[in-house]
Amino acid sequence: MPEDRKPIPRREFLRVGVRGVALAAVVGGTGYLATRSREARYVWQLDPSKCTQCGKCATNCVLKPSAVKCVHAFAMCGYCELCTGYFEPEPNALTTAAENQLCPVAALKRTFVEDPYFEYEVDEPLCIGCGKCVEGCRSFGNGSLFLQVRHDRCLNCNECAIAAACPANAFSRVPATQGYLYRPGYSPATRKEG
Amino acid sequence: MKHSRFQIPDSRLAGILAACLLAAAGCSEEKGSGLGKDFSYDLTELRKVEPHLIGYDEAGTISVPLKEVRGLAVDAKDRVFVAGDDVVAVFDREGKREAEIKAGSASRCLAVAADGTLYVGMKDHVEAYSLKGDRKVVWESLGEKALITSIVVGEGGVFVADAGNRVVVRYDLAGKQLGLIGRKDEARDIPGFVVPSPHLDLAVGRDGLLWVVNPGRHKLQAFTADGDLEASWGKASAGIEGFSGCCNPTDIAVLPDGRFVTAEKGIPRVKVYSAEGVFECVVAAPDRFGKDAVGLDLAVDSLGRVLVLDPQAKKVRVFVRRKRMDG
Numbered sequence: 001m002p003e004d005r006k007p008i009p010r011r012e013f014l015r016v017g018v019r020g021v022a023l024a025a026v027v028g029g030t031g032y033l034a035t036r037s038r039e040a041r042y043v044w045q046l047d048p049s050k051c052t053q054c055g056k057c058a059t060n061c062v063l064k065p066s067a068v069k070c071v072h073a074f075a076m077c078g079y080c081e082l083c084t085g086y087f088e089p090e091p092n093a094l095t096t097a098a099e100n101q102l103c104p105v106a107a108l109k110r111t112f113v114e115d116p117y118f119e120y121e122v123d124e125p126l127c128i129g130c131g132k133c134v135e136g137c138r139s140f141g142n143g144s145l146f147l148q149v150r151h152d153r154c155l156n157c158n159e160c161a162i163a164a165a166c167p168a169n170a171f172s173r174v175p176a177t178q179g180y181l182y183r184p185g186y187s188p189a190t191r192k193e194g
Numbered sequence: 195m196k197h198s199r200f201q202i203p204d205s206r207l208a209g210i211l212a213a214c215l216l217a218a219a220g221c222s223e224e225k226g227s228g229l230g231k232d233f234s235y236d237l238t239e240l241r242k243v244e245p246h247l248i249g250y251d252e253a254g255t256i257s258v259p260l261k262e263v264r265g266l267a268v269d270a271k272d273r274v275f276v277a278g279d280d281v282v283a284v285f286d287r288e289g290k291r292e293a294e295i296k297a298g299s300a301s302r303c304l305a306v307a308a309d310g311t312l313y314v315g316m317k318d319h320v321e322a323y324s325l326k327g328d329r330k331v332v333w334e335s336l337g338e339k340a341l342i343t344s345i346v347v348g349e350g351g352v353f354v355a356d357a358g359n360r361v362v363v364r365y366d367l368a369g370k371q372l373g374l375i376g377r378k379d380e381a382r383d384i385p386g387f388v389v390p391s392p393h394l395d396l397a398v399g400r401d402g403l404l405w406v407v408n409p410g411r412h413k414l415q416a417f418t419a420d421g422d423l424e425a426s427w428g429k430a431s432a433g434i435e436g437f438s439g440c441c442n443p444t445d446i447a448v449l450p451d452g453r454f455v456t457a458e459k460g461i462p463r464v465k466v467y468s469a470e471g472v473f474e475c476v477v478a479a480p481d482r483f484g485k486d487a488v489g490l491d492l493a494v495d496s497l498g499r500v501l502v503l504d505p506q507a508k509k510v511r512v513f514v515r516r517k518r519m520d521g
Binding site: 053054055056058059078079080081082083084089090102104116117130132135136139140141142167 | 226227228229232233234235237240388389390391410411412430431432433438439440441442459460
């Protein structure tokens with residue numbers, strides 16, 4: 001046996017072995033717990049069928065602008081020329097001029113598709129979650145615009161300030177794996193959120 | 195400590211300031227959110243109707259004891275037929291219940307032919323019944339995408355509105371398909387139906403033409419039985435003379451003298467237009483209906499009464515013309 005390869009003493013071998021097992025247990029345990037906590041994690045969400053578009057989502061969130069945004073279920077949308085979520089109830093003209101737009105922060109974008117259809121997309125960084133367009137869409141149309149907590153922004157506070165203020169009790173904790181709630185009749189499989 | 199005439203104690207100043215802030219908040223906030231009026235969607239003014247424009251009075255109602263009511267028709271004897279649940283309820287002209295016809299599935303709309311045959315629209319097909327309730331025949335399905343919303347019987351046959359496929363299907367009385375009406379065709383100058391929500395209604399005009407609502411274009415359009423577009427009228431406006439929102443009217447009927455009755459959603463209201471499409475008067479203002487009233491179906495009888503099916507109230511509401519429109 002060469003001199004540079006001395007046998008490891010039994011005590012040293014046991015000490016290294018125990019350390020290795022302990023390290024593996026810590027790493028494995030942490031991974032297991034992390035996976036498990038992700039599976040069991042709950043997030044805040046609002047039920048569109050209960051929402052009354054009171055405006056409190058815009059003003060009660062700890063984030064400015066709010067983590068609640070308008071989302072658009074394109075599969076439900078009529079692609080209307082006169083979209084009541086986009087236009088004032090009595091627009092001067094069906095153009096994108098500011099005075100015709102319903103959204104106070106111009107967060108809804110209108111794009112021509114083909115006569116007489118137009119596509120409407122939400123510019124999320126601009127949207128403050130006031131719900132004005134949601135009410136306009138719901139009043140006349142199919143309700144394809146609705147409010148949702150966006151989980152890429154939401155801080156998931158233990159006590160959600162909006163949930164506490166919501167007069168419709170529309171907020172609840174939902175599993176993170178199913179973090180969005182849709183309006184009845186909308187199939188998430190065909191969604192293209194805007 | 196002695197105050198001068200113009201000094202206000204700090205405690206009082208704070209109180210006055212707080213009161214001013216609260217008053218300002220009360221004036222500017224909507225629904226307690228802290229947002230100003232620019233962030234509020236308000237149709238209150240548009241729901242108001244000048245009293246002098248109202249030309250009809252509600253003369254009575256027929257309660258329909260069904261869970262869900264969807265379609266309304268009146269026959270030549272002024273009997274009232276209501277489609278709902280999986281039945282057709284039949285009433286006499288005074289509203290007394292005469293019969294209930296069991297349908298094969300959920301009935302959505304209906305029409306009665308001169309020979310007494312009752313054509314009932316289901317989601318994707320039509321079923322024909324005798325007035326005794328015997329099912330005569332089940333017509334072929336219009337496909338998975340079909341959503342039948344209206345049926346009328348005219349000189350050219352039976353016309354079935356399919357909102358799902360955005361087309362009117364013409365049949366003979368036995369159920370043989372004769373053609374399609376209203377599909378986009380630039381060569382025939384037919385723009386096509388724009389149907390953002392499931393409302394595509396039909397009526398037969400006094401001239402025998404088939405009148406079809408094109409809700410996304412806010413128009414009523416007249417077709418021959420062969421599908422030629424003959425006439426069109428209507429304009430988008432939240433004002434009383436036009437059709438409001440994205441897609442109105444939702445329902446139409448034709449009075450015995452050829453004038454039109456229209457119903458809208460969003461701002462639920464029923465109005466009368468001349469045979470040329472000029473606004474004449476209001477039958478029922480928005481305050482007659484619930485805020486979210488939708489699916490108002492219309493029929494008229496031989497006396498010129500306007501019958502409105504109110505699905506929220508589960509009632510047929512009967513309106514008669516005022517002798518004098520004085521508000």
